Amino acid sequence: MVAVEEEDGGGAAVAVREFDGDRDRAAVERLESACEVGPSGGKVCLFTDLLGDPLCRVRHSPAYLMLVAEAAGGEEIVGVVRGCVKTVACGRGQLVSKVAYLLGLRVSPPHRRRGIGRKLVERMEEWFRRMGAEYAYVATEAGNEPSVRLFTARCGYAKFRTPSVLVHPVFRHDLAPPRRVDVVELAPREAELLYRCSFADVEFFPRDIDAVLSNSLSLGTFLALPEREAARWRGVEAFLAAPPESWAVASVWNCKDAFRLEVRGAPALLRAAARATRAADRAAPWLRIPSVPNLFEPFGMHFIYGLGGAGAAAPRMARALCRHAHNVARRAGARVVATEVGACDPLRAGVPHWPRLGAEDLWCIKRLADGYGDGALGDWTKAPPGASIFVDPREF
Numbered sequence: 001m002v003a004v005e006e007e008d009g010g011g012a013a014v015a016v017r018e019f020d021g022d023r024d025r026a027a028v029e030r031l032e033s034a035c036e037v038g039p040s041g042g043k044v045c046l047f048t049d050l051l052g053d054p055l056c057r058v059r060h061s062p063a064y065l066m067l068v069a070e071a072a073g074g075e076e077i078v079g080v081v082r083g084c085v086k087t088v089a090c091g092r093g094q095l096v097s098k099v100a101y102l103l104g105l106r107v108s109p110p111h112r113r114r115g116i117g118r119k120l121v122e123r124m125e126e127w128f129r130r131m132g133a134e135y136a137y138v139a140t141e142a143g144n145e146p147s148v149r150l151f152t153a154r155c156g157y158a159k160f161r162t163p164s165v166l167v168h169p170v171f172r173h174d175l176a177p178p179r180r181v182d183v184v185e186l187a188p189r190e191a192e193l194l195y196r197c198s199f200a201d202v203e204f205f206p207r208d209i210d211a212v213l214s215n216s217l218s219l220g221t222f223l224a225l226p227e228r229e230a231a232r233w234r235g236v237e238a239f240l241a242a243p244p245e246s247w248a249v250a251s252v253w254n255c256k257d258a259f260r261l262e263v264r265g266a267p268a269l270l271r272a273a274a275r276a277t278r279a280a281d282r283a284a285p286w287l288r289i290p291s292v293p294n295l296f297e298p299f300g301m302h303f304i305y306g307l308g309g310a311g312a313a314a315p316r317m318a319r320a321l322c323r324h325a326h327n328v329a330r331r332a333g334a335r336v337v338a339t340e341v342g343a344c345d346p347l348r349a350g351v352p353h354w355p356r357l358g359a360e361d362l363w364c365i366k367r368l369a370d371g372y373g374d375g376a377l378g379d380w381t382k383a384p385p386g387a388s389i390f391v392d393p394r395e396f
Contacts, residue, residue, distance in 0.1 A: 014070060014078060014079070014119065015070045015072075016069050017068060019054065019055075019067065019068050021055075024054075024068055024077055025052070027068075027076070028054045029050065029052070030077075031077055031079075031108055032048060032049075032106060033047065033049070034108060035047075035106040035107075035108065035109070044266050045263070045264055046264075047261070047264055049259060049260040049262065049298050050258075055082070057104055057395055058084045058103070060215055060217070061085070061086055061392075061395065062084070062085065062086050063084060063086070063131055064082065064084040065084075066081070066083075067080065067123055067124055068080050071111070077108075078111040079105075079106060079116045079117065079119075080105070080106050081104060082103050082104040083100055083103070083124045083127065083128060084100065084101050084394075085099070085101075085131045085133050086099065086101075086206055086207070086208065087206070087207040087208075088205060088206050088207065089203060089204065089390075091202065091204075091383065093201055094200060094201070096207060097380060098133050098135075099134065099136070099137060099204075100125075100131070100137070101137060101392075101395055102121065102136055102137070102138040103139070103395055105117055105120060105121065107120075118150065118155060121151075121155050125366075134367070134368060135368060136157075137157075137160065138151055138157065138363070138364050139361050139364075140361070142359075142360040142361060142362040143360065148362060148364070152364060155366070156366050157366045159362060160363045160365040161342065161343070162343045162363070163340050163342050163343060163363065163391065164358060164359070164360055165338060165339075165358045165361055166340070166348075166351050167336050167337070167353055167357035168322065168337050169290075169335065170326060170330050171326075171330070172278065172281040172282050173281060173286075174327045174330065175323040177323050178316055181224055181226065181316065181317060182224070182225055183222050183224050183320055183324045184222065184223045184224075184225060184230055185221070185222055185223075186223055188214050188221070190221075190236040191221035191236075191249075191251065193236055193237070193240070194221075194236050194240065196209065197240055198249070198310075202388050203385075203386050203389050204389055204390045204391070206392055212305075212392070212393065212394065215394070217393075218252070218253055218393070219252040219302070219328060220251065220328075221249065221250070222249070222250055222321055222324055222325075224247060224248045224317035224321050224324075225244060225247055225317070229244045229247075244311070245311045245312070246309070246312060247311060247314065248308065248309030248317030248318040249307070249308055249309060250304050250305070250306055250339075251306045251393075252302055252328055252329075253302065253303040253393035253396070254332070255300065255302060255334075255393075255396065256332065260298035261299055261300075262295070262299065263295045266296055271296055273292070274296075275294075277290065277292045278294070295335060299336070300333060300334045301334055301337070301338055302328065302332065302334045303338050303393050304337060304338070305339070305390075305391055305393040307345075307347055308347065308388060315349045315350030316350060318347040318350035319351070322339075322352055338396075339351060340391040340396070342386070342388050343385065344385060344386075345387060345388050345389070346387060365381050367379060367380070367381050
């Protein structure tokens with residue numbers, strides 16, 4: 001996600017260089033604390049706390065880099081950007097491509113509209129090309145017009161995909177699963193086999209899915225099955241050989257131990273109403289009253305990734321997985337559970353969420369490599385969207 005203002009094209013005297021942890025950490029933390037996520041100018045804004053690790057959103061990727069923009073004289077860090085490179089599926093059979101993801105672009109409010117964001121993007125793209133990336137993509141909120149204009153009008157990106165971030169609060173009580181649905185936890189090796197067999201043609205599915213699943217922040221992979229199928233579970237190989245009519249799978253990532261979020265600027269009345277819902281839920285959990293967690297101080301989040309499935313009842317199976325993920329998050333002290341799904345994903349209907357907490361994303365893409373012909377892949381930037389999309393939790 002990026003948070004920048006549209007730029008007027010005027011140059012600013014800044015030096016762009018690689019992030020130095022010992023030298024820049026404190027300055028980057030101050031910059032991050034001053035920059036909201038998403039469109040600026042609103043009263044209610046979302047801020048991030050990277051828990052002392054500015055690289056937390058890229059360090060688990062195969063290759064990554066962070067750049068800083070330093071004001072003349074080296075007295076102040078006025079901008080940052082992160083980037084990573086990996087190999088992913090293109091959504092066309094077994095075809096893969098080396099892609100770069102640009103994220104965490106921040107420019108301090110007093111230094112916006114001076115071309116600093118574009119300089120950071122251009123320098124990062126130079127590194128992408130040296131790493132052999134064929135495409136670069138970036139995610140921003142669809143309603144963040146200044147950010148969208150920066151990338152599409154000034155940096156040469158094209159609008160590509162429109163997934164939605166769906167967010168559900170974590171209540172003080174567990175959520176009951178749908179009837180006649182059971183959830184089975186898969187071992188990492190089983191999860192890898194299932195994903196490679198079922199997700200090989202899903203856009204942005206990472207070739208190193210084994211590294212994702214074995215990461216310490218990945219809390220497990222869960223398979224939802226009809227009750228009768230779960231009772232005779234014989235392992236993932238038997239499942240793949242004869243899958244049930246409907247099923248769904250999802251994994252959970254612990255963002256809570258990587259970064260925290262905080263909602264600032266909310267009116268006192270909204271805060272009081274949220275406190276009242278929590279008090280009622282705490283006093284009478286058996287009533288299962290929906291409550292608003294305290295999002296007005298730093299809070300943690302769990303992220304559901306790799307959500308997929310098949311069959312007419314797959315959305316119902318997905319709902320069971322989301323409720324299970326909610327209960328995992330409640331025990332871990334996370335206050336929201338989020339996922340991101342494609343605009344046409346059939347499982348979207350099964351994901352419980354509160355619309356006011358989510359966002360409509362816009363992914364923009366740019367071709368970095370030259371020399372494409374009319375081969376099997378051609379120009380991916382012009383390909384129509386598939387039903388599903390894989391959102392890598394390492395960079396969410």
